[in-house]
Each structure stands twice: as C-alpha cells, then as structure tokens.
Amino acid sequence: MQASEIRVFCPATIANVSCGFDVLGLALDSVGDEMVVRKTQEKGIKIIKLTGQDLPTETLQNVAGVAGLALLAAFDYNGGFEIEIYKKIKAGSGIGSSAASSTGAVWAMNQLIGKPFTPLELVKFAMEGERLASGVAHADNVAPALFGGFTLVRSYQPLDIVKINTPKELFATVIHPQIEVKTSDSRRILKTTISLEDGIKQWGNVGGLIAGLFTEDYDLIGRSLEDHIVEPIRSILIPGFDSVKQKAIEAGALGSGISGSGPSIFALSKGEVAAKKVANAMSEVYDKIGIDYDIHVSKVNAEGIKIL
Template identity: 90%
Template sequence: MNANEIRVFCPATIANVSCGFDVLGLALDAVGDEMVVRKTTQKGIRITKLTGQDLPTETLQNVAGVAGLALLAQSNYDGGFDIEIYKKIKAGSGIGSSAASSTGAVWAMNALLGNPFSPLELVKFAMEGERLASGVAHADNVAPALFGGFTLVRSYNPLDVIKINTPKELYATVIHPQIEVKTSDSRRILKTTISLEDGIKQWGNVGGLIAGLFTEDYDLIGRSLEDHIIEPIRSILIPGFDTVKQKALESGALGCGISGSGPSVFALSKGIETAKNVAKAMSDVYDKIGIDYDIHVSKVNTEGIKIL
C-alpha cells in the first residue's frame, strides 16, 4: 500500500433485515463501490472524480465529503484528502449507496492516518453522511459496512454497535427494480407510534433473529424474518412486492423483506443454490410486470471494507 494513497472496496448493505428497523444490518460481498483516497498537504476534502452516478462533487453536498470532514475535525492531521469515487451501487436503490461512500471515505482516511480511530468512532463520522442523505443519522447501513457481517445497533445514545455471528451457509438475494425510492420520502410516510401488540411481535422477532444467527438455526432465522411495523407501509411503494415475496418463499428462501427503505427486496437463504433459485423466481415476477431490474446473489461479507 502506498503510504499516501489507498484503494478500497466499500460493500453494499441490507439494513433493517425485516424486523430490525434502524438497528440491524448486514454487508454484501458481491456488490459495492470502489474509492481511491489520497493524503494531500492542502487542508480539507475534495471529491476529485466521481463516476457511475450523477451525484454532487461539492464537498458539503457529497456524503463522503461530509463524513470525511467529520473525521478531519476530530483528527490531529494538518493536511487534507482527495477522494475518487467509482459508484457501482445506484443511489436510491435501498442497498446502502450513501453508506458505502461515507464509510469508504472515513475507513480509508483512518487507514492513511495510521488508524487513530476505532470502528465505533468511524461509524459516528459516517453517520454524518447518512444525515445528509436522508435527514437522519442512522447507523444500520454504515455499521455493517465498517464491522462486516451482521451488526446490531443496540443504542444510539450512547452509540453501541455489536457484531453478530454470520452462519456460514447464509446467502442473500437482492433484486432492485429500476425505480427510485428516496430514503427521506420513505421515512416520511412511517407512523410515529405503534401498538403494544405490534411492538411485542417485533422485538420477539429481533431477539429470535439474533439467537438464530448465533446458534446458526436457519429455521429460527426464517421464523424471525417478519416485520409487522415498517413493511406493511413501505411495501405500497414497491410494485409487485407481495408477489416477489411469495415467490421467494415458495422457492425456499428463509425469509424475504424490504432492503433498507426500498425499492430493493432481499431474501436470505441457506446455501447458494437456493439463493440462485430465489433469484430466478424474483426475476420472473418483474419480467412479467415489465419492470427492469438488477439482481445480486451474494454471500454475507464478514470483512466489511477492504483494501484492493
């Protein structure tokens, strides 16, 4: 590695994972952005190149720039950084496009500075990028990108992130219908209160999912991938959601739900062959509806961001 330059892979992520709104997430291995970050003597952060998406390169309007400035403000470094972003995760796709840019920037900067900040501190910096993107500094995408695997945000104040065991045979299938759902819009339609009955169901599923991941009990994981609070509202924004979910489950998926704020839909499966069968079933639904889509079959990325 050049002491003044680093190239990194920043994974896409699935947030919420059905029952864990704003607290659960996982990192993907098959899709992500690439970034090149360079130390400079010039103070501040500059986005010098951005390909793959029509996104702002002004530092204060770019999530990587904002997250990077948050780190710089807490560091002893007198210089700055130039950042090249090669976007491969579409903005508004629901698989952590803004989180990939935010985390990639702070992880690479930290590495070039000799790792003065902990992963938890990097989550805090990256959350500032999420605040710019969605209006809320949530951590359910940035935490798995930085820690790898599954993560639980146990608390936001104070911030407490726990890395969760990833069962070895667990695979994700993610289909992204080519429509855009902005996180800020999809948050606006959510209710601010829930019934006690729905809350009890939801936290029972969160506990069940965590237990299933640690014990590698795939049936328990499947039973716990239920969302009684967010999915019934957000699924209205996703064409064909109910059919996609039904076909995924019929094809052997353990569970299926909305990835992040949508419109991507994810399924978790035991084994890659099942995950591929689920991908075909999901694709068939959108082929019939006539909506273009991207689809990914991926192992869970237990490493998080990595040097290329």
C-alpha cells in the same frame, strides 16, 4: 512508512433485515463501490472524480465529503485528502449507496493517518453522511459496512454496536427494480407510534433473529424475518412486492423483506444454490410486470470494507 494513497472496496448493505428497523444490518460481498483516497498537503477534502452516478462533487453536498470532514474535525491533521468515487451501487436502491461512500471515505482516511480511530468512532463520522442523505443519522447501513457481517445497533445514545455471528451457509438475494425510492420520502410516510401488540411481535422477532444467527438455526432465522411495523406501510411504494416475496419463499428462501427503505427486496437462503433459485423466482415476477431490474446473489461479507 505510511502509504499516501489507498484503493478500497466499500460493500453494499441490507439494513433493517425485516424486524430490525434502524438497528440491524448486514454487508454484501458481490456488490459495492470502489474509492481511491489520497493524502494532500492542502487542508480539507476534495472529491476529484465521481463515476457511475450523477451525484454532487461539492464537498459539503457529498456524503463522503461530509463524513470525511467529521473525521478531520476530530483529528489534528496538517493536511487533507482527495477522493475518487467509482459508484457501482445505484443511489436510491435501498442497498446502502450513501453508506458505502461515507464509510469508504472515513475508513480509508483512518488507514492513511495511522488508524487513530476505532470502528465505532468511524461509524459516528459516517453517520454524518447518512444525515446528509436522508435527514437522519442512522447507523444500520454504515455499521455492517465498517464491522462486516451482521451488526446490531443496541443503542444510539450512547452509540453501542454489537457484531453478530454470521452462519457460514447464509446467502442473500437482492432484486432492485429500476425505480427510485428516496430514504427521506420513505421515512416520511412511517407512523411515529406503534401499538403494544405490534411492538411485542417485533421484539420477539428481533430476539429470535439474533438467537438464530448465533446458534446457526436457519429455521429460526426464517421464522424471525417478519416485520409488523414498517413493511406494511413501505411495501405500498414497491410494485409487485407481495408477489416477489411470496415467490421467493415458495422457491426456498428462509424469509424475505424490504432492503433498507426500498425499492430493493432481499431474501435470505441457506446455501448459494437455493439463493440462485430464489433469484430466478424473483426475476420472473418483474419479467411479467415488465419492470427492469438488477439482481445480486451474495454471501454475507464477513470483513466489511477492504483494501484492493
């Protein structure tokens, strides 16, 4: 007999991972939202509870509602769902707050109706939540949340997602200065064309990062965490960015960059001890500047969303 209710953990995610704008992402293990999704006889979707953030609960204005409706539109189901959202990821933090809600909703609904949809199909539904949040249906946050680990969006038309090997000792440190940078705003300032020279550098780094992850070559991973296209523009919106990145690398990080659209800054390290040392170094910068922050040290979450 199928369950009528499910409680899930929806992981925070780091998108872009320096060189992979809109195509690379990874799931975190130590921070995420929780959601309860239950079947109802009444058709449609209702957000009946939302704690932790001041976000809309109207179905068409909530990313979980919109993503869930996309799933329902593709499935002949004589009923609906109620959703409770317990937000632990701050909106506008750059670690996939909207993606956690979108993916949590569709993953849980899929479980409750007997798993008719593949993870790739669930990504398509969750992308509709991202479209509502940022104006663009990007998949670099929702893919790792649903697949777990590192993911590459090889193509958007047609959608093609590849799960990438995650080295066992790879840890992420993420610092979130308490300012909000809206994804829609940070996309608006980007150039729509790039030079061939910058493109060549970027393609080399994307290939190097993928190769480094599969061969578990930590030095290669570090050398490849370079962004010649987006970071130089977006970093202007993040106070202390250059100092935080420099201190992270001096403390032993493999590399560092902007998490998603910011303002969070991530660093990847080999081992938890190194990641904690990096966290201390990053914290010191904002302590001196006087900006409040949250900081997370996490291994890469290999499984993605899970039942609690």
